[in-house]
Amino acid sequence: MVSYLALYEAANKALFSVGEAEQAKANESMEEALQLVEGEMMRLTKGKTLFGGDGIIGYLDIVLGWVGYWFKFGEEAAGLNITTDSTKYPAFVSWTHHFLQLPLIKNNLPPPGELLRVSRLVMLRCGKIAE
Template structure:
């Protein structure tokens, strides 16, 4: 029916767009990807996300939903099969808390570190390592296969980018956040996560990510030097 098709405005190497794709695939939802060039943003993107002007944006029933965590919850509320969020209100609140923790203490911190050097970079890397130790403890508590239990849930999806993207970022920016010996539970979790068919079939190869992040970092450092 017209107006009910699902479209995703995304970008090939965006961790945030891939999160949404993983959930769409897990739910078995048919969708179309509209690939965005983030160096030359389309009128479509600027029209549907005029506030942040970034991907991902989900288009459904003619409505636009922006921000990956918001989109994931919208998808889970709209399509009930293969739930990503727990049904219990307390458990839902708990995974929202930890999802916010991952975004602020891991994702945002590592993204900042990518555009820093020397002591400033080391400080951000240490923050990310401390946050990963906290998450290591959460996995150890229940001796869980995934943060969602026996099946992946929203927190696995939110942190899932570290399984592929983090190694590429580390190589591109010449720092090391994740030592599997220091984080054995996270290391095993990563192995399980990347072997899931949906994840394996819908993630970019690392050899393409490294040059992308090298150029991305060089551009960011050049822009910072001009200020």
């Protein structure tokens, strides 16, 4: 499986890079990391909706769960669109949908509006976006 640390670092760079050249390089790194995740998801899920099986949460589902929910709000706040491209990452997008629809997960996530507000505040404070 792709290094969790490499994915986390790529995500942080994609979300918090400032400047056109730095942002392009960071987006490329995030896309490379997601391509690795995509390949591993296809290999490890073996056609099931989640790593643990259909409707069964596995360890890797929990480890990667933040990407499917939290990162999309960071992307929206930063004006990016990386993790939602179903043509590039069909397994990842499908997995995200199934994972986030599980009652155990869905009922315990922070409200979307609040998470987007916090994401925008973080982006503003780090200089990623302007007021």
